[in-house]
Amino acid sequence: MRNRLWSVYLSLLNMQYGVSVLRHRYLKERRRLWELLLLTVTLIPFGVIMFRFFWSMAEMLFVGGLGLGQPHVALVYGAVMASLITLFFGFLSVLSAFYFSTDLELLVTLPLSSTEILLVKFAVVLTGKYAINLLILLPFWLRYGILAKAGVGYVISAVLVFLLLPVIPLLIASVIMVLLMRVVNLSRHRDKLTLIGGLLVVGLSIGFQVWLSTNVGEGDPQQMLELLLSQTEGLVRAVGRVFPTAIWAARAMAQAHTLQGWLNFGLLAGASLLGLGALMFIGKRVFLASILQGFEASKGSAGKRRAKGTVKSRPVLGTLSLLEVRLFLRDPNYALNGLVGYVMFPILFAVSLFTQEFTGSPLELLATLELPSMFIFGVIVLYVTAMVAMSMIPSTTFSREGKYLWFVRSLPLKLEEVILSRALAAAGVNLVGCLVGVLPMAYLARWQWGSVLLGVLLGALLSLVWAVSLILWDLRRPMLDWVNPIRAVKSNLNAVVGLAASMVLVGALGVISFRLSQGSSAWLVPVLLGLVGLALAAVNYYVLQRFGRKQWRQIEGGM
Amino acid sequence: MLKLERVAKKYKGAGRYAVHYLDLDIPRGEIFGFLGPNGAGKTTTIKMIVGLLEPDQGKIQVNGFDVTEDPVGAKRSCGFVPDNPELYPRLTGIEYLNLMGDVYQVPGDLRKKRIDYYLNMFELTGAVGDLIQSYSRGMRQKLALTGALLHNPPLFILDEPMVGLDPKSSHLFKEVMREHVREGNTVFFSTHVLEVAEKFCDRVGIIHNGKLIACGTLEELREQSQQEDSSLEKIFLQLTEEGERP
Numbered sequence A: 001m002r003n004r005l006w007s008v009y010l011s012l013l014n015m016q017y018g019v020s021v022l023r024h025r026y027l028k029e030r031r032r033l034w035e036l037l038l039l040t041v042t043l044i045p046f047g048v049i050m051f052r053f054f055w056s057m058a059e060m061l062f063v064g065g066l067g068l069g070q071p072h073v074a075l076v077y078g079a080v081m082a083s084l085i086t087l088f089f090g091f092l093s094v095l096s097a098f099y100f101s102t103d104l105e106l107l108v109t110l111p112l113s114s115t116e117i118l119l120v121k122f123a124v125v126l127t128g129k130y131a132i133n134l135l136i137l138l139p140f141w142l143r144y145g146i147l148a149k150a151g152v153g154y155v156i157s158a159v160l161v162f163l164l165l166p167v168i169p170l171l172i173a174s175v176i177m178v179l180l181m182r183v184v185n186l187s188r189h190r191d192k193l194t195l196i197g198g199l200l201v202v203g204l205s206i207g208f209q210v211w212l213s214t215n216v217g218e219g220d221p222q223q224m225l226e227l228l229l230s231q232t233e234g235l236v237r238a239v240g241r242v243f244p245t246a247i248w249a250a251r252a253m254a255q256a257h258t259l260q261g262w263l264n265f266g267l268l269a270g271a272s273l274l275g276l277g278a279l280m281f282i283g284k285r286v287f288l289a290s291i292l293q294g295f296e297a298s299k300g301s302a303g304k305r306r307a308k309g310t311v312k313s314r315p316v317l318g319t320l321s322l323l324e325v326r327l328f329l330r331d332p333n334y335a336l337n338g339l340v341g342y343v344m345f346p347i348l349f350a351v352s353l354f355t356q357e358f359t360g361s362p363l364e365l366l367a368t369l370e371l372p373s374m375f376i377f378g379v380i381v382l383y384v385t386a387m388v389a390m391s392m393i394p395s396t397t398f399s400r401e402g403k404y405l406w407f408v409r410s411l412p413l414k415l416e417e418v419i420l421s422r423a424l425a426a427a428g429v430n431l432v433g434c435l436v437g438v439l440p441m442a443y444l445a446r447w448q449w450g451s452v453l454l455g456v457l458l459g460a461l462l463s464l465v466w467a468v469s470l471i472l473w474d475l476r477r478p479m480l481d482w483v484n485p486i487r488a489v490k491s492n493l494n495a496v497v498g499l500a501a502s503m504v505l506v507g508a509l510g511v512i513s514f515r516l517s518q519g520s521s522a523w524l525v526p527v528l529l530g531l532v533g534l535a536l537a538a539v540n541y542y543v544l545q546r547f548g549r550k551q552w553r554q555i556e557g558g559m
Numbered sequence B: 001m002l003k004l005e006r007v008a009k010k011y012k013g014a015g016r017y018a019v020h021y022l023d024l025d026i027p028r029g030e031i032f033g034f035l036g037p038n039g040a041g042k043t044t045t046i047k048m049i050v051g052l053l054e055p056d057q058g059k060i061q062v063n064g065f066d067v068t069e070d071p072v073g074a075k076r077s078c079g080f081v082p083d084n085p086e087l088y089p090r091l092t093g094i095e096y097l098n099l100m101g102d103v104y105q106v107p108g109d110l111r112k113k114r115i116d117y118y119l120n121m122f123e124l125t126g127a128v129g130d131l132i133q134s135y136s137r138g139m140r141q142k143l144a145l146t147g148a149l150l151h152n153p154p155l156f157i158l159d160e161p162m163v164g165l166d167p168k169s170s171h172l173f174k175e176v177m178r179e180h181v182r183e184g185n186t187v188f189f190s191t192h193v194l195e196v197a198e199k200f201c202d203r204v205g206i207i208h209n210g211k212l213i214a215c216g217t218l219e220e221l222r223e224q225s226q227q228e229d230s231s232l233e234k235i236f237l238q239l240t241e242e243g244e245r246p
């Protein structure tokens, strides 16, 4: 007999990543194998780029550190990087796995204690983090090991450290989330608070990274390296205060052949165990209670103001757009994932400005940059267009409906109305989100308001057209059989392909627009972007007529 | 009002037809009960009528509109409540009703009148401002019924509407059906409750393994099964048993 926790863990893992569904689809039915092929083909170059990036980063840090007599700086840096990424994405994964997963209803009926549920859930999330860390650390540690001519001790220690490294950051995320949800779940405004709390936590963890990078340096690798080397001790101390585990991990690996190294490993293991104990201690008290409270669906705050319910007529297109906006924003799973970008990118951009070499304030720097107006215009148009894909609203619009899709399909609506209303909703939310970044930027950098306004206008139009394309792409094969809503956005191939396509489109347009904006024929920039918009609209129209309508009639899932 | 001609459907990847050359003709003003054992093809038929599934073969007409050629016209003539109405949990009841009213273009004052009428009757008035995720199954069912009735649909089509309703609601529901038919509309519903079908329907059809094995008034069914004075239950069991034999 298998251990029961192990067995629960395996089935949760299966549900989380849809292992059985995928196996059935690809191995038994052997349908859509080309999809798998396509994904592999697109992922390989991405993987190669990532691998080479971390490979050369390790090399650079090693060589630089060697000059200082401290080659293990590279290991510290790798561990810090992995820890920060785990922490950052940990908040979102913990929130969705611990509180918004539909398997919770089943889980609490099983004879498992609060601590055991928490433990199993934690293990499932941790497993996902190992996959991400492997991508980062494998090339990094491989290169380091080769350069340092490390022995067997290094390999053994690397494997052990790999297993322990994401534990502490994920524990931090879990403890914060468990406590936060305990508070949030007591409130009537659960969804809103979850959203606000989530954004706050994400904001804080970005802020933390900002703090770290302004103390340590970020951006240009060359410059970062110089900084690192000139104040290595400073870095080690700065990081050590926040993530002592990263230092222990690095030392354990660098000195794997000495007692010193294994002592450091012991510290890492001890801290992880202690942290786990703390999570279990807190979880025992509050976890189950807060899940159970989560089941008591909030009756909603919209009702309080108009409990009687006001009858209000709207035009069809308006009412459908409003529906899409409501469905997206009211589900913290979706809203958090979709809205984080609008906060994150402006902050990251601001940070990269702050770390520029410039005597004087960054604001002065911004203001002194005399950017051509067509350059500003192009940047805004393309930012707005790229962000509509980043929000994932259009590329998952039908997938997110899941078992509710029957509803819209049974209504007397033309497919054009359905698609246009959804595109309007996506472009609308996107525009508001983008203005959060664009307006302060335009003000601080003293951009010409004319080009800003024009950019926002054309950006709105181009993003609307592009949203229609993404919606049509999702219609082609919506992913409807999810149990955990987060899967409809996060493990949705449609969203991934949509993002990749957007990067290619925006990247290509960006390069061409940049070239044009520098020369004497800068007026070609709006012409180019406008023509691309028209061409896309024509393609959309053709696809809708040729394939869309048929597909809309033939969907068999979603009931 | 509702006409099916040689309608057939096989699910993708399935070995056999879920619905096998079905013919039905239901005139205006009739309450029609659609019976059959589990997996007989009732839900599949209903989904094809309301445009959620595309028939492989055959023609379906609702209120004179061909379901494949003019889906919007056909859907506008329908009010549909599925067997387990999955309504968006994060909308409030009133938001859902307003959405239905907007889509079916029910003018404001008429909409208000009808909403008030049904909510009062189903005792939902107090809950209409709450999110649907806090509703019980029966409350969801009643909200779906209200939404589907807002535009006074010429064809009201329901999949197992009695499931989940308490005795009082199910009585009210039957009253609503009768009234709906009295106004010149048509009702088509599937059910497993044979007493309801027996007492309440003008005609019933029995489907088995995707084929219509009997259709008509209770009298006609008795004749067909050569069982005088027997209940619908006996007839149903006999007919579906016969269907089992090769």
Ligand SMILES: Nc1ncnc2c1ncn2[C@@H]1O[C@H](COP(=O)(O)OP(=O)(O)OP(=O)(O)O)[C@@H](O)[C@H]1O
Binding pocket: A556, B011, B012, B014, B018, B036, B037, B038, B039, B040, B041, B042, B043, B044, B045
């Ligand atoms: N989504 C689907 N994919 C494949 N086959 C299906 C699907 N839905 C139903 N079927 C099959 O079609 C046949 C008819 O199913 P249907 O749901 O129409 O039956 P039903 O008469 O509504 O049964 P019940 O009384 O249980 O509701 C069954 O054999 C069923 O297995």
Ligand SMILES: [Mg+2]
Binding pocket: B042, B043, B044, B083, B159
């Ligand atoms: Mg059924």
